[in-house]
Amino acid sequence: xxxxxxxxxxxxxxxxxxxxxxxxxxxxxxxxxxxxxxxxxxxxxxxxxxxxxxxxxxxxxxxxxxxxxxxxxxxxxxxxxxxxxxxxxxxxxxxxxxxxxxxxxxxxxxxxxxxxxxxx
Amino acid sequence: xxxxxxxxxxxxxxxxxxxxxxxxxxxxxxxxxxxxxxxxxxxxxxxxxxxxxxxxxxxxxxxxxxxxxxxxxxxxxxxxxxxxxxxxxxxxxxxxxxxxxxxxxxxxxxxxxxxxxxxxxxxxxxxxxxxxxxxxxxxxxxxxxxxxxxxxxxxxxxxxxxxxxxxxxxxxxxxxxxxxxxxxxxxxxxxxxxxxxxxxxxxxxxxxxxxxxxxxxxxxxxxxxxxxxxxxxxxxxxxxxxxxxxxxxxxxxxxxxxxxxxxxxxxxxxxxxxxxxxxxxxxxxxxxxxxxxxxxxxxxxxxxxxxxxxxxxxxxxxxxxxxxxxxxxxxxxxxxxxxxxxxxxxxxxxxxxxxxxxxxxxxxxxxxxxxxxxxxxxxxxxxxxxxxxxxxxxxxxxxxxxxxxxxxxxxxxxxxxxxxxxxxxxxxxxxxxxxxxxxxxxxxxxxxxxxxxxxxxxxxxxxxxxxxxxxxxxxxxxxxxxxxxxxxxxxxxxxxxxxxxxxxxxxxxxxxxxxxxxxxxxxxxxxxxxxxxxx
Numbered sequence: 001x002x003x004x005x006x007x008x009x010x011x012x013x014x015x016x017x018x019x020x021x022x023x024x025x026x027x028x029x030x031x032x033x034x035x036x037x038x039x040x041x042x043x044x045x046x047x048x049x050x051x052x053x054x055x056x057x058x059x060x061x062x063x064x065x066x067x068x069x070x071x072x073x074x075x076x077x078x079x080x081x082x083x084x085x086x087x088x089x090x091x092x093x094x095x096x097x098x099x100x101x102x103x104x105x106x107x108x109x110x111x112x113x114x115x116x117x118x119x120x
Numbered sequence: 121x122x123x124x125x126x127x128x129x130x131x132x133x134x135x136x137x138x139x140x141x142x143x144x145x146x147x148x149x150x151x152x153x154x155x156x157x158x159x160x161x162x163x164x165x166x167x168x169x170x171x172x173x174x175x176x177x178x179x180x181x182x183x184x185x186x187x188x189x190x191x192x193x194x195x196x197x198x199x200x201x202x203x204x205x206x207x208x209x210x211x212x213x214x215x216x217x218x219x220x221x222x223x224x225x226x227x228x229x230x231x232x233x234x235x236x237x238x239x240x241x242x243x244x245x246x247x248x249x250x251x252x253x254x255x256x257x258x259x260x261x262x263x264x265x266x267x268x269x270x271x272x273x274x275x276x277x278x279x280x281x282x283x284x285x286x287x288x289x290x291x292x293x294x295x296x297x298x299x300x301x302x303x304x305x306x307x308x309x310x311x312x313x314x315x316x317x318x319x320x321x322x323x324x325x326x327x328x329x330x331x332x333x334x335x336x337x338x339x340x341x342x343x344x345x346x347x348x349x350x351x352x353x354x355x356x357x358x359x360x361x362x363x364x365x366x367x368x369x370x371x372x373x374x375x376x377x378x379x380x381x382x383x384x385x386x387x388x389x390x391x392x393x394x395x396x397x398x399x400x401x402x403x404x405x406x407x408x409x410x411x412x413x414x415x416x417x418x419x420x421x422x423x424x425x426x427x428x429x430x431x432x433x434x435x436x437x438x439x440x441x442x443x444x445x446x447x448x449x450x451x452x453x454x455x456x457x458x459x460x461x462x463x464x465x466x467x468x469x470x471x472x473x474x475x476x477x478x479x480x481x482x483x484x485x486x487x488x489x490x491x492x493x494x495x496x497x498x499x500x501x502x503x504x505x506x507x508x509x510x511x512x513x514x515x516x517x518x519x520x521x522x523x524x525x526x527x528x529x530x531x532x533x534x535x536x537x538x539x540x541x542x543x544x545x546x547x548x549x550x551x552x553x554x555x556x557x558x559x560x561x562x563x564x565x566x567x568x569x570x571x572x573x574x575x576x577x578x579x580x581x582x583x584x585x586x587x588x589x590x591x592x593x594x595x596x597x598x599x600x601x602x603x604x605x606x607x608x609x610x611x612x613x614x615x616x617x618x619x620x621x622x623x624x625x626x627x628x629x630x631x632x633x634x635x636x637x638x639x640x641x642x643x644x645x646x647x648x649x650x651x652x653x654x655x
Contacts, residue, residue, distance in 0.1 A: 012184055012189070014189055014191050037503060041502065044498075044501070044503050044504060044507070053190045057187065057190055057498050060493075060494045060498075061187045062180070066175055067169055070175075073493065073512060076456060077509065079455050080455055081454040084513050087513075088510060088513055091510070092510075
């Protein structure tokens, strides 16, 4: 799995950070959940074509095609519709919170770094 | 008589087979890129992931070309890596398009090697602008149904598309499609009367019973990845039939550039370049049949005229079906795991009646369970972890309706040739503009679809309908229309050219109208009709 992910980096140019903000975003996503979640939520919503989002999509594409992760991803998380709806609601609420936190901290940072010509 | 057919797509192979059956020898000149051998043909979609040494390479490609990156601005077709050979262009192929995103194929069997098998005959209303009626075309539809193997059901949709007697029973439906059909039966009075919404089984070129050497569908779930058992018809199968005739000569690996003709406008020779580069070849021609697909056929004609006279002809009337993709969620399936061992293309089909009869909208519903999930997950407005959780939870509920809209010939939608510079290849130029009321028609149809699906217990998520660029449906037509009236750059009802003495055109270039349906079945039937009547 790791070898495949590394091979993707050799094959796809769009997985290399193009500036300092990209590097910071990727660094945050490597951290604990409290940093990772706001960074990935920010990437999806405010910078959907950024390197971090590309990396995450490549990782997901490998996970969904290679066992054993493919078996997990091909299964519904629960057979109980009511439980699923509850968890979906909670996860969505957390995702919105993560996006809010990510926007508050990362949007100004991106603006500051974009102001410096050598930074992006 | 020496008949040279250009192209091995649905029109070319059925034209050739009909002539061969009549005892007329045929030479077929073709790009002819061959398909790769099917991988583990007995394995299901799930088995492939478990049994292949490198499943990521199979599903995503050696260079990860099958990954749909968010930074990509290109239309996503979901074509798997091992089907990319279908679209690989020759070295000398150039085009430039405005308002149109064309696809071309130089593979054995042409673009229909990547089709979804939909076979929807045109009805009398849709053939109104053609120089023949449904009754005249019906025997050829039946003939093609016999040849390729058609499955479907005589149901509510037969009022929009006549049913072929030769059809086999329809493919099995999965749990999602079964529940939608059951809901439709309960609510069809409202759906038909108030919304003009009709639902039925798809008509597809997939076997549910043995046909000759071909086995029926075994529901491996690999339709999207290339049917490994040939139960889904592709033109390569008819090409293989042609090859069994001693009078058939197949010349693959060639891109036909133009033909030469004398003062009497009689074609004498065909020029072709090897698709991967090399010395040009010339072939003698007794009678030429162009069946290379509407745009490639048009380019050959334009290039020939330019080569002989220096004239740049502009041909109007290019058509294609606009398509809108509308995802939906069948809420009855929530909490279930999806069924990968099911038919993966269209199990259901729908028709929407519009205020003007000619504006009928045709829809194909796919369950898409074995498609890659990452292109879907990345479109949800959440971080990718949450999006993938939602995709997993909703996977069994997901479906996609592909709405097709009709097109008409309009002079401003032109195809012409930009002359070659310094002896290089010419560029095929295309300009397309949609009708002024197109977006209104699309919005209205999506609203009707959303209301109909809601009645059936399905939800269309807001903001996720996608109108595809013109050219994406690959139903190109209209540049050299069939008509009973005399006129240059037209063809007679028997497919013969009015501009050249010994030329027939057997592909979509001759269609004077493009209904909201996949045209491939009609291409095949029309090619058989022309071959029967003109030779």
